[in-house]
Amino acid sequence: MRKLLLGISLLIVACVSPIGGYAQNQPETNQPLFDEFTYRQGSAYRTASGKPGPSYWQNGADYIIEAEIDENTHVLKGKVTITYINNSPEELPFIWLHLEQNRFTPDSRGTLTTPIQGNRYNGDTDGGYEISNVRAQLTKRNSRVSTTYRITDTRMQVVLDEPIPAKGGQAIISMDFEFKVPQKGMDRMGRLGVKDGQIYALAQWYPKVAVFDDVVGWNIEPYLGAGEFYLGYGDFEYKVTVPYDHIVVGSGELLNPKEVLTRVQQERMSLAARSDTTVYIVRPDEVNKPEISRPKQEGKLTWHFSIKNARDIAFASSKAFIWDAAKIDLPSGKRAMAQSAYPIESDGKDAWGRSTEYSKASIEHYSARWYEYPYPVAVNVASDINGMEYPGLNFCSYTSKGESLWGVTDHEFGHNWFPMIVGTNERRYAWMDEGFNTFINHYSSLEFNNGEYGSNLNQTRRYLNWFSNPAREGIDTYPDVANTSNLGMIAYMKPAIGLLMLREYILEPDRFDYAFKSYIETWAYKHPQPNDFFNLMENVSGENLSWFWKSWFFGTENIDLAIDNVVPYGGNFVVMLSNKGGVPMPVLMEITYADGSTDRVKLPVEIWQRGNQWNYLHRTTKEVTKVVLDPDKILPDINLGNDSWPNRIYE
Known part of the structure; x- marks a missing residue:
């Protein structure tokens, strides 16, 4: 050991004499790491x-939708009318739409690119859209009606007889559609059978316009599995007709509460809108008892919703729902409402009984810290989905409890900021919504309760x-x-x-x-x-x-900052540093002295432009006894053995 230390000491003297010469005579620089990429x-x-x-522009689309669920066949039938606004500088002879239910067919690209062993994005293959009565025309008077369209997997091209004029031209596209609601909807939508009935979690349920932008034109990547969505903004008004004993919760404001809620439920909703604590709208002992919980005793009810400036909508329907709510306080003084809908199987103070508490806390945190929540409700729905987000509504696992339920609820509501408010292309850049959201979840979780x-x-x-x-x-x-x-x-x-x-x-x-x-x-x-x-x-x-x-x-290299040694020099100390990884970083050091005091020193990342070694002269009258890199352990430095001095190997 003494011989090893003597050899190391001689090496140190050779390296640091003179210090300046060592720092300036590197054979090559790391400038390529710092060049624009x-x-x-x-x-x-x-x-x-x-x-x-x-000259920035983006196109928009407003939707009017009517849909009905057949509880016996699990078929959803609907009609959509889309008003499309072309703000681009070029006229458009056709419009592309997404038909995401076509993923659930045996010959879809998504099915055929799913590994034999399956993955999270498995889905039923007995579904898909039936499309009829397609009509498209400009909004100007006497425009010609087109019925020409082509369907390719999960995309639909609607061709107009006259192109949509640039810089503000508008067209109306309408069609009827129907599909069987899949039981397994790729962990994003579907249906779940519970003790008191079916839970329908409806997303990707209507034909929707693809984004036409200044970067690639039409964004028409097929819906395969892991890639999520890229959608424009618009106003939605939609009606959902269901059996009379169902509760429906959806993106946006319920416009006809007097028609679908009992007087008692309307009073409870009003109370919840003013309450910091959770208020039942449908109590556990009222579930599946239409004589108590529904305003009519037979037939069907139509629930009417609206949401403004949103990129999508989703809803859930079931006769098995417990339903509760509380108010959300927003920084501007406005209020929204947190709601939860879940079956008896999910009830409990350690489970979905706290869902509305979690939802309220999550929305209030992000609103105060980053940007105010824009929608009137924030609904958390228990379903057979591990976690999926839509504007103002989540689907989360009905079996989640405690920390798991907080985590998934907070994560899915965080998606209202990325990508619902900041409208990134999830299908290409998943990291711009999932990664950014995971980051903001960190701070909300530290703050919660x-x-x-x-x-x-x-x-x-x-x-x-x-x-x-x-x-x-x-x-x-x-x-x-x-x-x-x-x-x-x-x-x-x-x-x-x-x-x-x-x-x-x-x-x-x-x-x-x-x-x-x-x-x-x-x-x-x-x-x-x-x-x-x-x-x-x-x-x-x-x-x-x-x-x-x-x-x-845009790489797979790692961080590996190292302290090669610390040596006395001219009454001060030299810290000999190396960058052994492919990711340069500023160097934060904590220096401990013989008297127990400490200093922190931060060196800029530019020290690595000159090469992979750097000598730092630390001016002090005290004896240095310890140096640690990244003292707060923020960096995922892949070599834990070289980020402190003295290193144990030399002790």
Whole structure:
């Protein structure tokens, strides 16, 4: 051991004499890590500062929908009328729509690309749309009606006899549709049989317009499985006709409560709108007792809903629902309402009995911290779905309890900010909604009920096995082609850890929060691309972060900062550092002295532009006894053995 230490001491002397010469004579630089990695210059549509440009546009669509559920056949029949607004600078001879129920057929692309062993996105294959009475025409007087359309898998092209004029032209498209509601709907929708009846969780249930944007034109990727959705904004008015004994909850405001609720339920709803604690609208002992809980005793009821400036709608219907609610207080002084609908099997104070409490806390947190919640209700529905989000409504597992129920409820409601308010393309960039949402979930969980459940996102070194796995993939991998064993990391955890590092380590909270809130406010109800996010964060925070986006979001390299040694030098101390990984990082050190006091020193990331070694001269009159990198353990540094001095191997 003494011979080993003597050899190391001689090596140190050779390396640090002179210190300046060692730092300046690197054989090559790391400048390629810091170069721009993609075309991020501005245009008339999207500026270099990350904001919509002076000519930014997006198209819109307003929907009027009527639907009816047949409880005996599990068939939903409906009619949709879409008013499409073409704000683009070019005329459009056709419109593309998504027909996502066509995923549930034996020959759909999604079915044929599902592995034999299956995955989370398995679904029934005895469904699909029946489409009829298709009509399309411009809104101008005497325009010609077209009935021409083509269906390709989960896409439908409706061709007009006259193109929709640019810069404000409008067309109306209408059709009838029906499909069998799948029991297994790819863990996003479907139906569940419980003791008191069926729970219908209806999403991807109506033909909807694809996004036409300035980046790729029509966004018409097929609905396969892991890739979620990319949708425009508009106003929705929809009616759902169901058996008289059903309760229906949906995205948006219930417009006809007097027609579908008893007088007692209307009074309870009014009380809930003023209550901080949960109020029953349908009590557990009233479930499946229409003589108590329904305003009529036979036939059908039609529930009428409306939501403004939303990108989608979903609803749930069942005679098995317990239904409760409480008010949500918003920063502006406005109020919304948290609601939960769940069966007897999910009831309990350690289970769905707390769902509305969780929902209220989640919405209030995100509204206060990032951007105010825009919808009149926030509904949590118990179903046979592990967790899926839509504007103002979630489907979560009916078996979830305690911390699990809080986690899924909070995560799905967080999606109202990404991608419901900030309208990203989930089908291409899952990390821009799942990762950003996982990041904001961290802070809501730390705050909820004084940290009742907490969060472990900041325990980044729990994931080192994955970061060291040769089979890992980059964040930029399309979700539909990613290995399903990697999807949780590349869509959720790695981008969330990236934002955590950016806030807690690279920029620090004040600068990050100002920039991140600016991003949300700037792109609310619009369609940002990855470069828009990168550009805006840099411009608002005042930091060139190209090295970070390039290495963390578009690569598979890792962080490995190291202390090679600490040696006395001219009455001071030199900390000899190395960057052994492919992701450069600023270096935060905590230095401990012989008297027990400590200092923290942060070196900028630019030290690694010159190469992979750097000597830091720490001026002090005290004796240095210990140096630790990343003292708060924010970074998922893959080598825990070289981030402190003295290193145990030399002790």
